[in-house]
């Protein structure tokens with residue numbers, strides 16, 4: 001065993017790490033306390049989700065945590081689309097983004113409501129490549145500000161529950177029939193959403209774009225690879241989709257391993273852990289720690305592993321240390337240029 005080339009399981013808390021896709025929606029410091037114990041810096045992704053605190057509140061939560069944990073937390077801001085038909089929406093959106101950047105935001109989130117929820121006056125869905133957003137992307141491209149884009153959903157979302165590949169998706173779409181596209185055939189198809197995102201990448205070739213959740217191409221590392229080959233401005237985060245890589249590792253471990261080696265500069269670790277204070281702080285801390293440890297095991301060890309709720313087993317990837325350092329730390333700094341430590 002070459003210790004210089006690989007991490008051990010118990011080096012977890014020695015390695016510098018960034019969880020570049022989480023959501024902190026509470027003043028409770030439990031998430032930051034656990035992150036600090038486990039040697040993680042957090043990137044909280046402010047998102048225009050129904051049920052989340054308002055965008056202003058989400059941002060204020062982060063700013064307040066940063067007073068106590070100045071080196072432990074950054075955030076990605078976003079803009080609202082609700083008043084898009086009112087005068088000077090673009091100007092207001094850009095002004096709001098600028099204010100966020102001056103308060104430490106390092107990127108801009110766009111969410112799946114673009115493409116799957118908001119509609120124009122004819123009732124057609126407004127997708128991410130709609131001219132409505134061009135002045136904003138133009139501005140971000142010029143300013144070298146990264147977009148974190150959650151466009152579309154896992155492909156499972158368009159399948160009946162019993163055909164979905166991973167337990168987490170079955171549970172999520174069972175609980176959220178409103179987002180389960182198999183039940184909503186009049187909504188845009190999976191491919192339409194992926195294509196709308198691809199057209200945006202083409203139109204703004206210098207816009208840094210982090211495709212959240214493996215760019216919604218979680219079902220095939222080959223599909224992600226095709227886009228990474230085609231669009232130099234694209235990277236992907238792993239948030240809430242590592243289970244899909246494990247699923248592919250069952251039948252095709254080699255392709256998953258090769259994917260990490262080949263695209264080691266463009267894959268960013270993230271979990272999508274969310275803490276809004278509704279869970280007991282200690283329970284949340286345990287959940288966060290266990291999630292981080294389970295992922296670490298998958299990436300650094302080569303044993304046979306399993307994951308709760310799934311009946312399959314897969315081998316760990318045992319990625320070289322250099323690759324681990326990139327996906328867990330250096331790539332986030334590179335792809336979110338405002339993220340400096």
Ligand SMILES: [Zn+2]
Nearest residue numbers: 021045239272
């Ligand atoms: Zn998220």
